[in-house]
Amino acid sequence: MVARNKLLGNYGWVQNTSNLRTIIRTLILVPDHGIRHLELRDKIKQQRIEAHDLPRRWEWDARCRIKAIHALGLVKLNRYIQGYELTGIGQKLKEYEASGLRGENVALTEEEKIILKDGLLTNPPVIRVLSLLNEAVGKPGLSKYDIGQRLGFVGDVGFTHKDPSIIAQLGRSFNNQEGDADKWARTILSWLVQIGWAIDAGERDFSGQKIKLYAATGEVATVLRYKAVRITRNVPAEMLCSNHHAFPKLIQKRRSLILQELGQDVCTIQKLIERLRAENINANEEICKFDILNLQNAGFSITYDGGYYKLTDRIELDSPAQVVVENDSLNTIESLIQTSVVKFDMVPPRLVDHLIRFGYDGEMGTEFEGIVAEYFRFLGFDTEYLGQGRGRVTDILAKYIDQTYARSYGLIIDAKATSGRYGFPASDKRKMKEYISLHGPQLMVERIPHHAFSFVSSKFVDDISPHLDEIERDTAIKGCAISVEALLVLGNKIGQGQIRITELYNKFASQGLFSVS
Structure with missing residues (x-):
């Protein structure tokens, strides 16, 4: 089957092509008149064959090398030929290399570093x-x-x-x-x-x-x-969203339009909404703020002052001439992540993302345990992750240790990812009783006198009291059920200085749904 010549689905983000000398050797393969994508891929293959260094996954490796010369500002996309052409920086470096090809492991010269520094600043x-x-x-x-x-x-x-x-x-x-x-x-x-x-x-x-x-x-x-x-950023639309997203073309076009609008003049959220809707793209305040935050995380300098946003970077936005997108709605989880990242702005966005993404997916139990442990560490607890194949132990121990012995407390946490409502099956209640019997004495040895148990999940069944009461009756330890949303509310309030973990023991021992609202 003959491969079709076309550009890649993503640019701007590179992995596993970390050697700059390797990137220079790839640049040398690009002729002055430009080159189609498949031709460059095949040249990379031939270069590696001649070096007796062709990996089994050579096509993946070639894609990484092509993305690297683009990310370093050495080539730009040529959509007409579905390939690449040299930039001024790339031409300058290629001319310098013509003075004498250097070996794979030879250190960069000062002249090479100067040119590559300019290239890196385009990314x-x-x-x-x-x-x-x-x-x-x-x-x-x-x-x-x-x-x-x-x-x-x-x-x-x-x-x-x-x-x-x-x-x-x-x-x-x-x-x-x-x-x-x-x-x-x-x-x-x-x-x-x-x-x-x-x-x-x-x-x-x-x-x-x-x-x-x-x-x-x-x-x-x-x-x-x-x-x-002073250096212009090289921004193909394909770098504005990964092709793993459910609707990459939609998100890429939406963010391209936002960058265009922010780059022209100071801009309000309402103006962004109007621009997007004029292009038949669904938009509201939440969507615009979410995209601005993401663009900042990707390295764009966007300032905010008195309700006005402004892109302060110089950018060369490279978008396909015709982009047909379906104005689909995000699924429930993606929509919830988008809403929550904007709403809980004192919590690191990726923590918000993972807490929701893993917590609402019953197949992501291990990942959810890990992110809950990370989240309690973010809240300020001394956290131990004990889950995953370590025998009959709880998933997480979270400890608040105060200089005053009587104020210290420990939480015995069982994290339960579920796409529905968690209903406290009998086996989980039995395990929690065992966890309390095991970890309670350990916490006492560490001079932590107060203990509580916690179930953490996306949502819970309506009547949780009988389940929590059973555990308290059999262990004399009180606890609570904590939803993902309640954790996010807690993180936001701690970030805003409205509450401290020193004050929370009674909340964790409430024998009900955890709440700080």
């Missing part, structure tokens, strides 16, 4: 990573997971993130346990190290495993303040 995700590193100056370094949690599009299954503390507690390796956003972060960090904008900042320990940390070099603050603002 919004690189700007986002640089900004996060710059914000952390004077603090412990950031890992790929720290950056991955805050990089890319919330509510998009193509931008997942994993919690390193959960990975470590499960005894898994940081080398092969990453979400997609963590992979993008890892690749960009590697580029920044090679050109001198990031350095090794030591390691962080997670349950005996070490993970690398990175910090910005002194040059970065000046680059962001003066140089980055």
Whole structure:
């Protein structure tokens, strides 16, 4: 079967092509007059054959290399030929390389670094990573997971993130346990190290495993303040949403229109709504705020002042000439994520996304346990994730430890992902009683005198009292049922300073639905 020549579904985000020398070698394959996508793919294959280095998944590898030369601003899309042409930066680097081809493992020259720095600044995700590193100056370094949690599009299954503390507690390796956003972060960090904008900042320990940390070099603050603002970002519509989304073309077009409008002048939400509706795209305040937040997470500089938004970046927006989109509605979960990210703005957006996405899916029990553990850590608890194959133990222990012994308390948590309403089956109640018998004495040894049990799920059946009362009667320990929404409300109130975890023990021991409203 002959492959059809066409552009890829996504650009701007790259994984597993971290060696800048490899990217330069790929650039050299692009002729001055441009090249069709399949021709470049085949040239990459031939280059690897000649180097006796053709991987089994060579087509996937070729796609990564093509995305990399585009993400570094060395080529731009040529939609007419469904391929690529050199940019001014790419032409300059290619001419420099003509002076003498360097080996795969040869260090970059200073001239190469200067050119590549200009190319990197055309990529919004690189700007986002640089900004996060710059914000952390004077603090412990950031890992790929720290950056991955805050990089890319919330509510998009193509931008997942994993919690390193959960990975470590499960005894898994940081080398092969990453979400997609963590992979993008890892690749960009590697580029920044090679050109001198990031350095090794030591390691962080997670349950005996070490993970690398990175910090910005002194040059970065000046680059962001003066140089980055002068360089035009290369923005194909395909970078504005992954093709794993249910409606990628719709989201890409919607965000393209928002960027166009924000780039023209200061703009209100109402004006954005009118522009989108004029293009027959459903829009409201929630949708617009959600997209603005996501564009900021992707590296676009969008300011807000007194009800007015403004894109301060220079961008070259590259959209297909004709985009036909079906104005479909998001499914219930995607819609709930969108609403909640805007509503609970004191909670990190990706935590909101994962708490809802996993909690409302009965097939994602393991993932839900992990995100609940991460969420209680975000709330300020000392959290242990004990689930997944460790015998008859609870999923999560969350501890508040106060200098005053009598104020300390511990929570024995069972996380239950479900697409319906959780109904407290007899086996789960029996297990919770066992968990209390096991972990209660352990908490006492740690000088934590007050204990409560908690079931966490998306929603619960109407009458929960008999189930909670049975557990209290048999263990003398009180507890509660916590919905995903209640957790989000709690996180928002803690973020706003309206409540502190020091005050919450009685809420967790309420023998009813947990609520702080």
